[in-house]
Structures are given as structure tokens and as C-alpha cells.
Amino acid sequence: MNATNDWGAKARELLADRGIVVPVAKAFELVDAPAIAVPDLRPIFDRLMEAAMVVCDHHKDGVDARAEMERNCRGLMPRLQADLFDHFQQVLLAANASAAWS
Incomplete structure (x- = not known):
């Protein structure tokens, strides 16, 4: 056998x-059975963290606040990470637009 x-x-x-x-x-x-393709979710987290740190820069957050932001982002399901990334993009675009009119 x-x-x-x-x-x-x-x-x-x-x-x-x-x-x-x-x-x-x-x-x-x-x-x-064929293997099920699992989407690579790491890139969305990388982009989310990059955007999150830009938001932290905008608010002049310190080390502790940045660490808390990272913990909160890591704690989200990938779908919610994508939603938060989209939200940060909208906030950053709005902030840049208002800064351009100042």
C-alpha cells in the first residue's frame, strides 16, 4: 500500500x-482536488499602512499613536482593511484639495 x-x-x-x-x-x-487560489492580501495591508502613516503625519501623531494605528489596522479583516484604505485615500485627497485652496 x-x-x-x-x-x-x-x-x-x-x-x-x-x-x-x-x-x-x-x-x-x-x-x-485542485488547490484553491488564495488572493495575496499582503499588498493591501502594505498600502493601508503607508496611507495610515501619512494620516498620522497629517495629525502630527507620535510614536505611541502610530503604534496604536498599526495595531488597529492589523486587527481588521482584509475586507475592512481595504475599506479603511479607501477611506484614508478620500481623506487625504480632501486634505490635499483644501490645502491647495488655502
């Missing part, structure tokens, strides 16, 4: 102990 068969047999045995029966063909489908 090869390693794949050992794994499949072990998985079926563990599932059978819980009352779940997995046909052999189905077990191998799971092994051979």
Missing part, C-alpha cells in the same frame, strides 16, 4: 468511527 492509500484508509477509518462513510473514490477526489 502506498502513502496515499494509507492516508485514505486512515481517514476513512477515523470518519467511520464517527459514523461517516466515505466511498473510496470520493476520498481520492478530495486528495486530487
Whole structure:
């Protein structure tokens, strides 16, 4: 028996102990399933942090406030990180526009 068969047999045995029966063909489908592409979320965080630090510059925030901003940004789900990045872009554009009219 090869390693794949050992794994499949072990998985079926563990599932059978819980009352779940997995046909052999189905077990191998799971092994051979294509990998799911996971989007690279790091770039949005990098851009968010860059924008966050510009916002901190605008407010003349110190080291502690910048560290808190980074912690808060890291604590957000990626979707919310993207939303916050968009918000910071809008705020920075508005600040630049008002500064140009001053």
C-alpha cells in the first residue's frame, strides 16, 4: 500500500468511527482536488499602512499613536482593511484639495 492509500484508509477509518462513510473514490477526489487560489492580501495591508502613516503625519501623531494605528489596522479583516484604505485615500485627497485652496 502506498502513502496515499494509507492516508485514505486512515481517514476513512477515523470518519467511520464517527459514523461517516466515505466511498473510496470520493476520498481520492478530495486528495486530487485542485488547490484553491488564495488572493495575496499582503499588498493591501502594505498600502493601508503607508496611507495610515501619512494620516498620522497629517495629525502630527507620535510614536505611541502610530503604534496604536498599526495595531488597529492589523486587527481588521482584509475586507475592512481595504475599506479603511479607501477611506484614508478620500481623506487625504480632501486634505490635499483644501490645502491647495488655502
